[in-house]
Amino acid sequence: MILVGLTGGIGSGKSTVSAALAARGAVIVDADQVVRDVQQPGSPVLAKLAERFGAQVIAADGSLDRPALAAIAFADPDALKDLNGIVHPAVGAEMNRQVMQHVASERVVVLDIPLLTENPREGLQGKIVVDVPLETQVDRLVRFRGFDEADARARISRQATREQRLEGAGFVVDNSGDTAALAPQIEQLWRWLQSLPQLPADYQFAGRKDGVDKDGVDKDGVDKDGAAPTA
DSSP, X not given: OEEEEEEEOTTSOHHHHXXXXXXTTOEEEEHHHHHHHHTSTTOHHHHHHHHXXXXXXXXXXSSXXXXXXXXXXXXXXXXXXXXXXXXXXXXXXXXXXXXXXXXXXXXXXXXXXXXXXXXXXXXXXXXXXXXXXXXXXXHHHHHHHOOOHHHHHHXXXXXXXXXXXXXXXXXXXXXXXXXXXXXXXXXXXXXXHHHSOOOOXXXXXXXXXXXXXXXXXXXXXSSOOOXXXXX
16 A cells, blocks of 8 residues: 545645546545544434534434534534544544555555645655645635635635645645646656555554544534635
């Protein structure tokens, strides 16, 4: 197994790069999707959330009412701590499970984590950063996601800076152009990934450096708003 991280600021087009790697055979472990999966109706996590925060966080169809939960959790530090204590262990365990399924294979496994810079991982062989200028992020959020400019800038400001993300990057994808400009970079990225050494079959994924998994919760509404629009 080859194990790397993939990150990029909101509006960078990280999801487009992730999809391109999946099309070439990479296994994508998507932190945002894991968050949604562990909070599905009938899950232990959802039951614990309902027990802690009350029936008002459960929608009429039995799913998690994310805005309702966010309104409670992010207005109260103790509530946020409790939310993190419920969600983070489940997310970390599921991400680790998905990674370890492929440990004895020769697959490229990509941890797609919007806030990888803020929440570093041990045991990765490299970090891929999808990079765009700040104004490109703002423009995409306004045009493709329906944000107003002030909200777009506020969302961006709550993530790591561009410079912080680029620090320690093993491969940088410049996604400020169109699909045609991205394609040759994906080919170069795939060659770089295949050049990395295989991890031993007895490798154990360590996960978060501080031992606490924080993927999946953000001030914007429970699951991180890191998936970016197609460039």
